Amino acid sequence: MATLGVNVDHIATIRQARAESEPDPVQAAVLAELAGASGITAHLREDRRHIQDRDIYILKQVVKTHLNLEMAPVTEMVNIAVDVLPYMVTLVPEKRQEKTTEGGLPVREREKELAEIVENFRSHNILVSLFIDPDINEVKAAKKTGATHIELHTGYYANSSGITAISEELGKLKDCAMAANKLGLHINAGHGLNYRNVGSVAQVDYIEELNIGHSIIARAALSGMESAVRDMIALI
Ligand code: PXP
Numbered sequence: 001m002a003t004l005g006v007n008v009d010h011i012a013t014i015r016q017a018r019a020e021s022e023p024d025p026v027q028a029a030v031l032a033e034l035a036g037a038s039g040i041t042a043h044l045r046e047d048r049r050h051i052q053d054r055d056i057y058i059l060k061q062v063v064k065t066h067l068n069l070e071m072a073p074v075t076e077m078v079n080i081a082v083d084v085l086p087y088m089v090t091l092v093p094e095k096r097q098e099k100t101t102e103g104g105l106p107v108r109e110r111e112k113e114l115a116e117i118v119e120n121f122r123s124h125n126i127l128v129s130l131f132i133d134p135d136i137n138e139v140k141a142a143k144k145t146g147a148t149h150i151e152l153h154t155g156y157y158a159n160s161s162g163i164t165a166i167s168e169e170l171g172k173l174k175d176c177a178m179a180a181n182k183l184g185l186h187i188n189a190g191h192g193l194n195y196r197n198v199g200s201v202a203q204v205d206y207i208e209e210l211n212i213g214h215s216i217i218a219r220a221a222l223s224g225m226e227s228a229v230r231d232m233i234a235l236i
Helices: 009-018 025-034 053-062 075-084 111-123 136-144 155-159 163-182 198-202 214-223 225-235
Strands: 003-007 039-043 067-071 088-091 127-132 149-153 186-190 207-212
Touching (some): 003 025, 003 186, 003 214, 009 025, 009 214, 039 053, 039 207, 053 075, 067 075, 075 111, 088 149, 111 127, 127 136, 136 163, 163 186, 198 207, 207 214
Parallel strands (some): 003 039, 067 088, 088 127, 127 149, 149 186, 186 207
8 A cells, every 4th residue: 555755845835935934844744744644755956946955954853754855866966965864865857947847857868877876875875766757668767777766757647637648647657667566666656646636546556655745735725724714813
């Protein structure tokens, strides 16, 4: 059965909108763990648009499950990760203009460079996961880098519409998960999963953890609205 890793980036997005200290993604991580999350994910982007360096260092101290640091495979982030020593890093491509991670890592194109980064992390006992498109050739290339984990990009599945397209995208996830399992890789998946589309992905064999952020933070904001308003009225 797959477990849930909660991505707390969007708590930081709300904080950064006002450059205040609240809401704190570290507190959100603690609450997520208390609710049963099996891991916490945070993406330290090069432009620091949401998660800040301070968040990663404190998350490393307080997370009791496991911390998955999402990052671009660039020297600045590698140096931070080696200093923080998270349980796992998930390497993702990063484009400055994108609203969120748009595609998987082009592993075949960057195999040698990624293998060197993986080896560096391995020497520091940090597990490495590569965020890849659901493409068998990318799965094979990921294995060749020495990474022990992959995260299958579920965004194509999440964004597809119509029964045929949805089942095609789901089929790609199933095929890649099976192929990755045969290669001895651990398989996570995520991106764009929500309360309506998660069920089918949760049933895909061999997927160990689903990393979900936006839909959980969106629901938390609304489901907490009534009590937040009541609390403020009581004070007024
Ligand atoms: N996995 C990866 C690699 C991501 O980049 C993201 C988005 O930060 C997620 C999972 C979570 O996606 P979402 O916020 O759409 O649930």
